[in-house]
Amino acid sequence: MRFVNFASSSSGNCYWIELERSSGKPVKLLVEAGIPYKEIVSKTIKEQLVLTDLDAVLITHSHSDHCKAAKQLAERGFKVYGNQYVCGSFREQLYPDTLKVVAPDTYVVPFRVEHDAPDPFGYVIYTDVEKILFIADNKFWKADLSSQVFDYVIIEANYDGSIMHFALENARENFDRAKEAQYKRVINSHLSLKNCEKQLLKMNLSNCKAIFLIHLSDRHSNENLFKRTIQEATKVRTFVCKKNGGII
Ligand SMILES: [Zn+2]
Ligand SMILES: [Zn+2]
Incomplete structure (x- = not known):
C-alpha cells in the first residue's frame, strides 16, 4: 500500500491510497475529498502524483470536511462513490454491507457507523493482494470486524478523554454554552483515543503492517501521546496524520 495524507482534521480530509493488485498496476483511490478541488490538484502535483x-x-x-470537492470531481468524470447524500446525482451509490466493485480486482464493503450525519460509512477496501480498513468520523460502530485480517488500518482518533473532560468542565464553569455544546457534540459523534484503542484491540491485527490515525482534534489531542498509546497497545507501527498533510 502507498498512503499519502493530503489533509486530516475537522477542517478537511483527503487521502491518496494505492493498493497492490496481482494483475499489475496498483489501484489508485482518493478516500475523502474534503478540501477544495484546487487544493487536491496542487497536493497531487506536489506529491508527484x-x-x-x-x-x-x-x-x-x-x-463538507469529507466531501467538499466530491461534486467537482464527479463533474470532471471521476467515479465518486458514497451514500445518497454525497454530491447529488453524480455519485455512484453505495449501500451498507453490500459489496461494490470500484475497479478491476478492487472491492469496497461499506458498513454503518454512528455519527451525526445521515448514513455515515466505514469502509473495508480490498484487492486480491491487500485489505485495509478506513474509518473516519464515528462515535462507535457495531459491525464485527474481528474475522477480517487487515494489512493496514486507517482510523479516527479524535480527542483525549481527559483533555476533553477538562475543557468541558471549564466551559461549564465559565457559562460558555456555545463551547459546552460544541464539546458535547464532539463526544457524541467522534472517536476518543480510548475507544479507538478498544476498537483496534477487538480486531485481528496479526498481519497489520501499520495503523494511521486520522482526524485528530486541534485542541483536544496530542500527536505524540496518541501515536505512543496506540503503538504500545497494539504492537503495530503507528503513524499520525498531520492537519495539513504528511505523517509523523
Ligand atoms: Zn470530519
Ligand atoms: Zn463528520
Whole structure:
C-alpha cells in the first residue's frame, strides 16, 4: 500500500491510497475529498502524483470536511462513490454491507457507523493482494470486524478523554454554552483515543503492517501521546496524520 495524507482534521480530509493488485498496476483511490478541488490538484502535483490516474473516489459521509470537492470531481468524470447524500446525482451509490466493485480486482464493503450525519460509512477496501480498513468520523460502530485480517488500518482518533473532560468542565464553569455544546457534540459523534484503542484491540491485527490515525482534534489531542498509546497497545507501527498533510 502507498498512503499519502493530503489533509486530516475537522477542517478537511483527503487521502491518496494505492493498493497492490496481482494483475499489475496498483489501484489508485482518493478516500475523502474534503478540501477544495484546487487544493487536491496542487497536493497531487506536489506529491508527484497524477490526478487523472485515479480509479475511484470514496466518500464516507456528507459533512463538507469529507466531501467538499466530491461534486467537482464527479463533474470532471471521476467515479465518486458514497451514500445518497454525497454530491447529488453524480455519485455512484453505495449501500451498507453490500459489496461494490470500484475497479478491476478492487472491492469496497461499506458498513454503518454512528455519527451525526445521515448514513455515515466505514469502509473495508480490498484487492486480491491487500485489505485495509478506513474509518473516519464515528462515535462507535457495531459491525464485527474481528474475522477480517487487515494489512493496514486507517482510523479516527479524535480527542483525549481527559483533555476533553477538562475543557468541558471549564466551559461549564465559565457559562460558555456555545463551547459546552460544541464539546458535547464532539463526544457524541467522534472517536476518543480510548475507544479507538478498544476498537483496534477487538480486531485481528496479526498481519497489520501499520495503523494511521486520522482526524485528530486541534485542541483536544496530542500527536505524540496518541501515536505512543496506540503503538504500545497494539504492537503495530503507528503513524499520525498531520492537519495539513504528511505523517509523523
Ligand atoms: Zn470530519
Ligand atoms: Zn463528520
